[in-house]
Amino acid sequence: MIEMTKRILLVCGGGASSGFLAANIRKYAKKQGADMQIEARSESELSNYINDIDVLLVGPHLAYMEDEIKSMTDPKDIPMALIDEDDYGMMNGAAVYDQIVTMLGDD
Numbered sequence: 573m574i575e576m577t578k579r580i581l582l583v584c585g586g587g588a589s590s591g592f593l594a595a596n597i598r599k600y601a602k603k604q605g606a607d608m609q610i611e612a613r614s615e616s617e618l619s620n621y622i623n624d625i626d627v628l629l630v631g632p633h634l635a636y637m638e639d640e641i642k643s644m645t646d647p648k649d650i651p652m653a654l655i656d657e658d659d660y661g662m663m664n665g666a667a668v669y670d671q672i673v674t675m676l677g678d679d
Contacts, residue, residue, distance in 0.1 A: 580610045580672055581621055582655070583641075584631035587614040593655070596665025597672070604669070618644065625650060627675050629668065632657040651675040 580597075584590035590612035601608045613621060615634055622628075622644050630641060632654050645652040653675060659667040 576607075578606075578608045578627065578672075578676060579625045580608055580627045580629065581618075581625040582610070582612045582629045582631070583615045583618055583634070584612070585615065585633065587612050587617070589660075590631055593660065593663050593665065593668060596663050597669050598665075600665040600669045606669070606673075608672070615641075622648065622650070627672055628652040629655050629672070631655055632660050 580594075582590040582594050582597075594610045594612040598608075598610045601610065611621075615630070615637065618628075618641065628641070628645055628650055630638070630652065634641075635654055638654065642652060653671065655668055655671070658664075659671075
């Protein structure tokens with residue numbers, strides 16, 4: 573099987589805070605030698621990217637939208653999860669990277 577770049581999308585309210593977290597995840601993923609494209613966008617842009625991602629992570633402050641977002645990801649078999657509130661607040665790229673790996677099933 574040919575390994576493909578994994579496309580990860582983080583969404584938050586405006587895309588700014590998830591952008592900082594995405595940068596931290598990219599740095600950590602690079603150190604791990606992982607082939608990941610990690611982007612951050614506003615939740616309002618999700619529908620523009622949903623067909624081009626392998627994993628979706630959602631800011632914890634958008635928990636109220638979880639069912640709506642799952643209605644977009646489930647039919648496409650895209651793993652989706654909320655980012656841990658502490659990891660999000662601390663911009664813990666390593667912990668969120670580990671969450672991504674678990675979601676992908678690549679241990």
